[in-house]
Amino acid sequence: MLPATPSHRDHALEADLQARLDHGHRIYAVGDVHGHLGTLRALLHRLKVGDEDRVVLLGDAIDRGPDAAGVLDLVRKDPRLLLLLGNHERMATMSLCSERGLTLWQPWMQRGGSATWGSYVVRAEGELHLARAAFLDDLLWLNDLPTELVLNRFRLVHAGYDPRKPLNEQTEHDVLWIRRRFYKHDEPLDPRRTVVFGHSTTTKLGPRPGEVVRSDVLLRNGRPAWVAMDVGAYNHADPGLAALDLATGTVVRQRTLPSERWFDDSESGEAPVGRAFGLQVLRERSASHARPRAAVYASVTGLILPPDNACRRWAEGQAAIASKEAVDDGWRFIRARSVERTFRPSLDHRVSTAQGQRRHRVMLGPGTPPARKHPSLPPPERYRVVRAGRIEPLEERYAVQRFPSPEHLMQA
Numbered sequence: 313m314l315p316a317t318p319s320h321r322d323h324a325l326e327a328d329l330q331a332r333l334d335h336g337h338r339i340y341a342v343g344d345v346h347g348h349l350g351t352l353r354a355l356l357h358r359l360k361v362g363d364e365d366r367v368v369l370l371g372d373a374i375d376r377g378p379d380a381a382g383v384l385d386l387v388r389k390d391p392r393l394l395l396l397l398g399n400h401e402r403m404a405t406m407s408l409c410s411e412r413g414l415t416l417w418q419p420w421m422q423r424g425g426s427a428t429w430g431s432y433v434v435r436a437e438g439e440l441h442l443a444r445a446a447f448l449d450d451l452l453w454l455n456d457l458p459t460e461l462v463l464n465r466f467r468l469v470h471a472g473y474d475p476r477k478p479l480n481e482q483t484e485h486d487v488l489w490i491r492r493r494f495y496k497h498d499e500p501l502d503p504r505r506t507v508v509f510g511h512s513t514t515t516k517l518g519p520r521p522g523e524v525v526r527s528d529v530l531l532r533n534g535r536p537a538w539v540a541m542d543v544g545a546y547n548h549a550d551p552g553l554a555a556l557d558l559a560t561g562t563v564v565r566q567r568t569l570p571s572e573r574w575f576d577d578s579e580s581g582e583a584p585v586g587r588a589f590g591l592q593v594l595r596e597r598s599a600s601h602a603r604p605r606a607a608v609y610a611s612v613t614g615l616i617l618p619p620d621n622a623c624r625r626w627a628e629g630q631a632a633i634a635s636k637e638a639v640d641d642g643w644r645f646i647r648a649r650s651v652e653r654t655f656r657p658s659l660d661h662r663v664s665t666a667q668g669q670r671r672h673r674v675m676l677g678p679g680t681p682p683a684r685k686h687p688s689l690p691p692p693e694r695y696r697v698v699r700a701g702r703i704e705p706l707e708e709r710y711a712v713q714r715f716p717s718p719e720h721l722m723q724a
Contacts, residue, residue: 325458470509513543518540
């Protein structure tokens, strides 16, 4: 159970934002980013944010998406970006222990936190102590974020307010977690200010998914009582991010980039960076570079590798051969083809002839389960050579440029 602490405001920041509005600078409010760093960058480019403008992220900048660590890194380095505390940030800070310790809070990990932690592991290139140090530093920063900002005509908050309580008695739990009780209320909570919030995706509030929704309840001056900004960065209908210009009321929308649409081919509630806390993603990234690197090495020596599909078919054929194994009196027989056979017997393997077919007999070690199969596929960087080509001299391949001699310059 999260603690019911009072909501937190930053009065100095509120005065700064209001002064910027009064001087004609732009202040934008952006809904839940949820780790979609590339889409956030595209939105900022579309907004053409100036040095004196400010962009307020309404909480939930982390979790679910592919690069939450990158989002926080961008926010902390760019003075034009501000962040309010969201319920996902608060759940993440529950991992803080006494004496600057860190223990990943399991309820948070099960609600998108594993993708966030995985993004730190990937950014640290698998160095877990570096990932832990960076994550701990960000948690201490998140823990001090304000939960709401109150301006002359707007209230910026993550989830909303409990209509059963006065505005000055709202708890942190209210402003970070409330949903239907707030936006289903039929009277304005603040007669002077429009509440701009995220948290609840607009697919539940409006007729069209992916669109900003304004309340039908109006203030005295005709403005809506609230504006919902979480258009859903990972909804399947029309995902994206939206920014509201507080001065003009106009909305700028950026669709989620194709490179960050992890949800199209996944039934999981978070990006695949969360698998094995980012380590599996590192393995896949390393494997994706294995073949291009091997192709470069082979071309220097004049060897030509087959296409990817040919390698895949050959590997599948080897796997099919390895699956046709039989166990006979403690010996395992692996049938191999006489052509393109890559399995070479070592001291632990003996070659025998039975019924006119070549077989490799592999002796099982003591205690080995009979059903265990011998690995026969090559490592990722081992490829079958199709044919040998001409070996290009290094000078021709890399176009080594030699400096002209002084005699040559004098002749020129």
